[in-house]
Amino acid sequence: MTNKLAVGATIGILGGGQLGRMMALAAHRLGLKSHIYCPDAQSPAFDVTPLKTVAAYEDIAALSDFAQQVDCVTYEFENVPAATAAAITEVGTNLFPSAKALEISQDRLVEKRFISTVGIEVAPFAKVDSQAELVSAVQKIGLPAVLKTRRFGYDGKGQTMLKTEADIQTAFATIGEQPAILEGFVPFEKEISVIIARDQAGHVAAYDPAENVHKDHILKTSTVPGNITVAQGDTAKSIAEQLIIALDYVGVLGVEFFVVKTENGTQFVVNEIAPRVHNSGHWTEAACLVDQFEQHIRAVAGWDLGSPERHSNVVMENLIGDEITAGMNTTESNAQVHHYGKSEIRAGRKMGHINRIFAKKDAP
Amino acid sequence: MTNKLAVGATIGILGGGQLGRMMALAAHRLGLKSHIYCPDAQSPAFDVTPLKTVAAYEDIAALSDFAQQVDCVTYEFENVPAATAAAITEVGTNLFPSAKALEISQDRLVEKRFISTVGIEVAPFAKVDSQAELVSAVQKIGLPAVLKTRRFGYDGKGQTMLKTEADIQTAFATIGEQPAILEGFVPFEKEISVIIARDQAGHVAAYDPAENVHKDHILKTSTVPGNITVAQGDTAKSIAEQLIIALDYVGVLGVEFFVVKTENGTQFVVNEIAPRVHNSGHWTEAACLVDQFEQHIRAVAGWDLGSPERHSNVVMENLIGDEITAGMNTTESNAQVHHYGKSEIRAGRKMGHINRIFAKKDAP
Numbered sequence: 131m132t133n134k135l136a137v138g139a140t141i142g143i144l145g146g147g148q149l150g151r152m153m154a155l156a157a158h159r160l161g162l163k164s165h166i167y168c169p170d171a172q173s174p175a176f177d178v179t180p181l182k183t184v185a186a187y188e189d190i191a192a193l194s195d196f197a198q199q200v201d202c203v204t205y206e207f208e209n210v211p212a213a214t215a216a217a218i219t220e221v222g223t224n225l226f227p228s229a230k231a232l233e234i235s236q237d238r239l240v241e242k243r244f245i246s247t248v249g250i251e252v253a254p255f256a257k258v259d260s261q262a263e264l265v266s267a268v269q270k271i272g273l274p275a276v277l278k279t280r281r282f283g284y285d286g287k288g289q290t291m292l293k294t295e296a297d298i299q300t301a302f303a304t305i306g307e308q309p310a311i312l313e314g315f316v317p318f319e320k321e322i323s324v325i326i327a328r329d330q331a332g333h334v335a336a337y338d339p340a341e342n343v344h345k346d347h348i349l350k351t352s353t354v355p356g357n358i359t360v361a362q363g364d365t366a367k368s369i370a371e372q373l374i375i376a377l378d379y380v381g382v383l384g385v386e387f388f389v390v391k392t393e394n395g396t397q398f399v400v401n402e403i404a405p406r407v408h409n410s411g412h413w414t415e416a417a418c419l420v421d422q423f424e425q426h427i428r429a430v431a432g433w434d435l436g437s438p439e440r441h442s443n444v445v446m447e448n449l450i451g452d453e454i455t456a457g458m459n460t461t462e463s464n465a466q467v468h469h470y471g472k473s474e475i476r477a478g479r480k481m482g483h484i485n486r487i488f489a490k491k492d493a494p
Numbered sequence: 495m496t497n498k499l500a501v502g503a504t505i506g507i508l509g510g511g512q513l514g515r516m517m518a519l520a521a522h523r524l525g526l527k528s529h530i531y532c533p534d535a536q537s538p539a540f541d542v543t544p545l546k547t548v549a550a551y552e553d554i555a556a557l558s559d560f561a562q563q564v565d566c567v568t569y570e571f572e573n574v575p576a577a578t579a580a581a582i583t584e585v586g587t588n589l590f591p592s593a594k595a596l597e598i599s600q601d602r603l604v605e606k607r608f609i610s611t612v613g614i615e616v617a618p619f620a621k622v623d624s625q626a627e628l629v630s631a632v633q634k635i636g637l638p639a640v641l642k643t644r645r646f647g648y649d650g651k652g653q654t655m656l657k658t659e660a661d662i663q664t665a666f667a668t669i670g671e672q673p674a675i676l677e678g679f680v681p682f683e684k685e686i687s688v689i690i691a692r693d694q695a696g697h698v699a700a701y702d703p704a705e706n707v708h709k710d711h712i713l714k715t716s717t718v719p720g721n722i723t724v725a726q727g728d729t730a731k732s733i734a735e736q737l738i739i740a741l742d743y744v745g746v747l748g749v750e751f752f753v754v755k756t757e758n759g760t761q762f763v764v765n766e767i768a769p770r771v772h773n774s775g776h777w778t779e780a781a782c783l784v785d786q787f788e789q790h791i792r793a794v795a796g797w798d799l800g801s802p803e804r805h806s807n808v809v810m811e812n813l814i815g816d817e818i819t820a821g822m823n824t825t826e827s828n829a830q831v832h833h834y835g836k837s838e839i840r841a842g843r844k845m846g847h848i849n850r851i852f853a854k855k856d857a858p
């Protein structure tokens with residue numbers, strides 16, 4: 131059953147960073163309003179809409195008030211607390227993607243178990259709540275492996291690599307002795323991601339897979355098409371589709387894969403899923419008529435999805451820290467820049483991105 | 495000398511309609527803020543930015559206050575009163591395009607004289623301030639001809655066609671006996687327009703000409719490329735370039751042409767110029783990486799222009815009145831829709847537009 135919002139309706143957005151900002155801009159192009167909820171009064175998304183709430187994610191009264199002022203709620207980050215989600219839905223306002231998607235994606239252990247249950251390949255993993263459990267996890271999985279906190283990890287934060295026996299002694303302390311998961315290291319050849327959307331009527335639309343390159347644990351570039359075959363791309367899309375259907379999901383979902391060469395061919399191991407618009411989907415802004423932000427808004431608004439077709443080949447480059455200055459001054463004729471409006475340049479901070487497109491026949 | 499604004503600066507925009515709204519959205523993608531000034535509190539542009547002034551264009555105190563809160567001022571309509579423009583610049587805030595561009599483009603007689611002075615072809619014209627002047631103007635120009643008010647005409651309003659002697663008796667009354675201009679009817683084969691931009695350093699960038707079709711005096715479609723030769727397109731661009739330089743202009747300028755078949759070839763007659771982003775440039779949103787709105791913001795912000803290159807062929811269709819409903823529900827894979835967020839559908843009202851793109855090799 132769909133809840134089709136009329137033009138002029140208001141999309142509530144939890145989170146005021148660049149993803150919230152870009153969702154708001156997309157809503158505005160569709161004639162919808164946006165209301166940003168964020169505890170940080172300096173958030174960049176506050177600069178693009180008159181409707182805002184500055185309050186903590188734990189402030190149930192403020193959340194309840196916000197939810198009653200908007201026509202549906204979505205979010206830019208997967209760490210929305212369960213109580214926050216409940217405060218929205220308790221007043222009768224729809225939350226998309228659902229609390230279930232949050233519950234699964236914000237805990238790496240729950241996420242891995244879920245993906246496995248769907249029958250999709252993940253790295254070998256084991257729960258680690260103590261030093262003793264780490265020792266037995268290493269016995270089971272072997273080295274090298276990566277110890278990750280179950281919650282609140284992003285851009286390489288909250289994780290540490292175990293290469294030698296000595297690392298076993300220090301790893302659990304390194305991540306702050308938090309509930310964790312040990313993952314077998316996947317000897318991947320490349321990383322790709324699929325941005326996929328599902329509307330309220332159950333239709334699914336997947337963008338072409340991007341090949342992603344990280345630098346210092348932060349996404350540096352996404353290239354479409356990646357260096358994979360069409361058949362491999364279709365396999366990745368099909369896995370993403372199985373996941374989005376299993377989640378009974380509404381909105382845009384990011385699915386990250388490790389691509390592994392095996393004796394029998396190529397294996398696609400799901401690294402993680404993100405229940406939101408995704409950095410590796412920013413390329414859609416320049417290479418598609420309907421980008422991931424519009425697609426997400428369409429889905430949460432109860433509208434039909436747009437086409438994920440790509441008119442051009444593209445390389446998206448994140449502009450990190452002071453890279454933003456040169457990026458904004460580009461004179462390349464095939465480049466489009468996007469600045470997130472963050473007032474202060476800081477090392478490692480995502481300040482904007484640049485998309486460079488190429489005719490489909492001239493691969494980049 | 496350029497006044498290069500930093501990211502985070504605020505663009506002041508006079509006018510809260512769809513053009514102001516789309517300029518604001520473009521500013522936001524570049525990390526700039528926007529402040530809308532409009533007398534109508536229900537204006538659609540107010541929904542996309544927290545910074546606003548609701549006041550009359552004659553309210554000098556409010557204008558002065560507005561101008562001091564922003565880093566430069568631009569506008570979405572050519573009928574900005576001279577006193578309004580002066581109130582902005584008197585407090586030391588830059589106005590782009592300049593008051594000169596307004597002065598010329600808001601009076602059809604001044605405009606025609608200016609274009610002629612630059613050495614560019616216009617329709618035969620004569621000043622009409624009275625019934626007696628109309629009679630002598632018709633003697634000079636002949637029939638058919640069009641009588642237009644010198645000021646405040648748009649979408650066919652404030653004009654009337656004279657075909658027969660009888661029309662001479664009624665025409666001046668029909669347009670309200672306002673100061674007017676009689677223009678000889680141009681037997682055009684087609685209408686085209688060039689959207690051109692000039693930055694503060696004097697660099698110029700022209701988009702490819704669009705072929706425009708009007709219906710009930712309102713733009714219906716813009717097609718790029720139009721049914722003209724490359725050489726003809728270059729001629730039109732070159733005329734637009736002469737005009738924008740002669741105006742010492744900063745920002746995006748729309749130049750409308752009649753294309754006339756003559757014995758010696760093709761003649762380009764300039765119909766009018768619009769010192770602003772232009773409806774016949776909305777196609778750039780889908781077919782270029784840098785659209786006319788971003789280009790305009792870049793120019794007024796003192797930035798370098800982006801590339802006007804076109805990656806696709808395109809047909810832009812205005813969605814007028816209740817056409818918006820079907821337009822927003824399109825499922826075409828090559829279509830992109832834009833809704834202006836106007837709350838009420840009214841006959842003849844521009845509600846949004848749809849761009850359909852085609853690979854360059856497959857002409858639409």
